[in-house]
Amino acid sequence: MRELTVKRTKRFTACAMSVKLYVTDKEVCDSVINGENCRLLGTLRSGEEKTFEITGEECSVYAVADELSKSFCVDRYRLTASSEPVRLSGHNRLRPYQGNPFIFDDNDGEGAEEFRRKSRANRPKAFIIASIVSVAVMLAVIIGFAVIRGVANRENPKVYTYGDLSITLTDKFRVDDMPDGRLRVYSTQEAVILSSEKTDGEYLSPDTTAQKYAELIILVNSLEDSTVGFTENGVVTFSHSYTSVYEGENIRLESDFYIFKNKNVFYIIEITGNPEAMAKREQTQLEWIKSVEFD
Secondary structure, three states: OEEEEEEEOOOOOOOOOOEEEEEEOOOOOOEEEOOEEEEEEEEEOOOOEEEEEEOOOOEEEEEEOOOOOOOOOEEEEEEOOOOOOEEEEEEEOOOHHHOOOEEEOOOOOHHHHHHHHHHHHOOOOOHHHHOHHHHHOOHHHHOOOHHHOOOOOOOOEEEEEEOOEEEEEEOOOEEEEOOOOOEEEEOOOEEEEEEEEEOOOOOOOOOOOHHHHHHHHHHHOOOOOOOOEEOOOOOEEEEEEEEEEEOOEEEEEEEEEEEEEEOOEEEEEEEEEOHHHHHHOHHHHHHHHHOOEEO
16 A cells, blocks of 8 residues: 545635545445546545555546546546555646646646547537636636726616527627627626527437526536526526636626526526625616517
8 A cells, every 4th residue: 555645736726626536446436437446535625635545556546526527527647556655736727618627747648648638528518508607707807807896877778689599788788709609798897698508419408407407507517606596587597606816816706697498509698797786786687687588
């Protein structure tokens, strides 16, 4: 036997998410990763370091987020046979469409890169939308963090369209098409992102409900503070609070998500802003959601 010490270097990326560590084991199987029986060693929070006891034989150490994403949000470190203690480190990398995986340091060999390439190929197409929360963290910087400032001018209703969806906001919103096909509109108080995903039958079954889709988003992104609920009109919704860094300062943000299903397409409306401002405009926000219509 030998000691394995792993340090998770503190980073803002995925800081709210715990990383699960596994080691291949011939006798104990807590999970099957990459076709190998693995034993759970424990979890690591951001900035945490732990020591575990592992076999002295040749083995693999895996770092994953959870069972759902272990085939694509994963990294592997191969250890040769030895009785000497081993010390590893790593941190989560900003790769929103792969779930911001934990990557081991000094693990850039040909075998490691090939494993990562195959892991990325395993990512479900639906994960592009499921990862929207990770992208939201960058929103404050993109729009100059105007979402935390108030507005004194009078707002007049204005209809915005995205695919078959239309929503009535106000004329104080500016429109900004995003490179990945989503639509972002923002004012001086909040930003609204509109996105969609088809139920193609391969990764999303046609009978998947809006509630199940919301649960998928929460599960894949490890949003421990989020719970699926419903508006008074029955629209599926959940919220997520997080901290973003702007000009060296930590800024608290909140994102409210509303999930619609129209025919074979899920539509996601994400409204992001300062939590206090969001609370004051809650009724206005709900009126926007009530205005949603489909062609």
